[in-house]
Amino acid sequence: MAESGVAPAGGELDEEFAVPSHVDDVTEQIAAFAAGHGAGGRRVVLITSGGTKVPLESRTVRFLDNFSSGRRGASSAEYFLDAGYAVVFLHRHRSLYPYARMYSGINLLDTLQIKRDCDQVVVNQQVLPNIAKVLQRYQQVKEDGLLLSIEFSTLSEYLHLLKAAAQALSKLGSQAMFYLAAAVSDFYIPASEMPEHKIQSSNGPLQITMEMVPKILSPLVKDWAPRAFVISFKLETDASILLDRARNALDTYSHQAVVANVLDTRRGYVVVVTPETQAELILTDEDVRKEVEIEELIVSNLTAAHSQFMNKHQS
Ligand code: 9Z3
Secondary structure (H helix, E strand, O other), rough: OOOOOEEEEEEEEHHHHHOOOOEEEOOOOOHHHHHHHHOOOOOOEEEEEOOOOEOOOOOOOOOEOOOOOOHHHHHHHHHHHHOEEEEEEEEOOOOOOOOHHHHHHOOOOHHHEEOOOOOOOOOOOOOOOOOOHHHHHHHHHHHHOOOOEEOOOOHHHHHHHHHHHHHHHHHHHHEEEEEOOOOOOEOOHHHHOOOOOOOOOOOOOOOOOOEOOOHHHHHHHHOOOOOOOOEEEEEEEEEHHHHHHHHHHHHHHHHEEEEEEEHHHOOOOEEEEEEOOOEEEOHHHHHHHHOOOOOHHHHHHHHHHHHHHHHOOOO
């Protein structure tokens, strides 16, 4: 994916991308969440997850989307919670969600049974493996107020909500981590060039020109949350260019780490690249048999690096 593009100042973002009406409410929610947990000394991670939707018409019938399921973000959220973090989960509407992800693709009606001779509905635990344990953990996380869920669908919503979140979390200094796993579009059609109504197929084949999406990592690192621990993700389909692209991102944005992955092997192999180090994380056959997930290794690597970072830069 392209690395060039002009980073927007806050104002330019507002001009190019429609501001979601609830952005102030979300900012307040995140600020309150951060203040509550920050005061108790708990670290807070903002996870972005899932793909962005890019409309082709302002009264949108069609849009461009991408492959991301949100599994990386959702499973990572669980491991961060296990590691004692509070999590702001900024995710694509209807992408995978922590804990519930384990049962995605299961038809709810196939999991329930009606008890004979009465109106009671019971869960068939065979269809929902480990449901009692998973439900208990989920309810504990909710009760402790450790997971704040924020949704986006479009690229505009993603950009504005990330900016709002970054500014709200910046008060935590080095106690805040940004884990930017969402697959964000590199291209969009500016509002001024977008047709209002549905594009007519009677006009013949469709040709569109898309602009570069501004690289949000630049203002995030420089202006919005300059003391935070920031991790971006680099996705390629050609493994031979992956590490160069990851190093290039680190050089360009001067953040703390890039998690580099290739589309086809992303569930079993990633490289965590920092300015000084390069750690290959690989699931062995034994790990796969035991259902260990790569996100457990990624989160363990990054939480340790975050501790070192905090020691160095006391917030
Ligand atoms: C990733 O690389 C994530 O690991 C995946 C996870 C999206 C591959 P899934 O959601 O997949 O579990 O199905 N995220 C970042 C992808 C990306 O668009 N990165 C940009 C780039 O590579 C920079 S921020 O240029």
